[in-house]
Amino acid sequence: MDRAFLALADPVRRAMVARLSRGPATVNELAEPFDITKQAVSKHIQVLEQAGLVTRTRDAQRRPVHLDAAALERLTAWIDRYRLDAERNYRRLDKLLAQITTTEGKKR
CATH class of the missing domain: 1.10.10.10 (Winged helix-like DNA-binding domain superfamily/Winged helix DNA-binding domain)
Structure with a gap:
């Protein structure tokens, strides 16, 4: 690889x-x-x-x-694994930021 x-x-x-x-x-x-x-x-x-x-x-x-399309597919699969992990982390961060924003809005 x-x-x-x-x-x-x-x-x-x-x-x-x-x-x-x-x-x-x-x-x-x-x-x-x-x-x-x-x-x-x-x-x-x-x-x-x-x-x-x-x-x-x-x-x-x-x-x-x-x-060799199979070789490119192996590289893509390896990249996708980490891309999916990063996307999950960003979604969790988005959710946390939304919660913080909502909580801050209710305090005012």
Whole structure:
């Protein structure tokens, strides 16, 4: 999980993941929106691959890159667990503040 979050810390890699969420792409297709070398794009793909976020397959001469949706789902589930805890805490705080406000209003 640490490798995945580190990989996603880079905006180029996040953009690649966003592109791959629409379907597989070649290195050339992933390189199009960026002003970087294909070698740099390949290194970014390698980081995503080592993080378990993407895989490559062979299709004749092509080597398309595929997003591993299950890996993203695991990250989302981990984040959601803490998001739900934070939301519960905020709801409790909202309730407490409402009670304090109501109590203060009655004292006046």
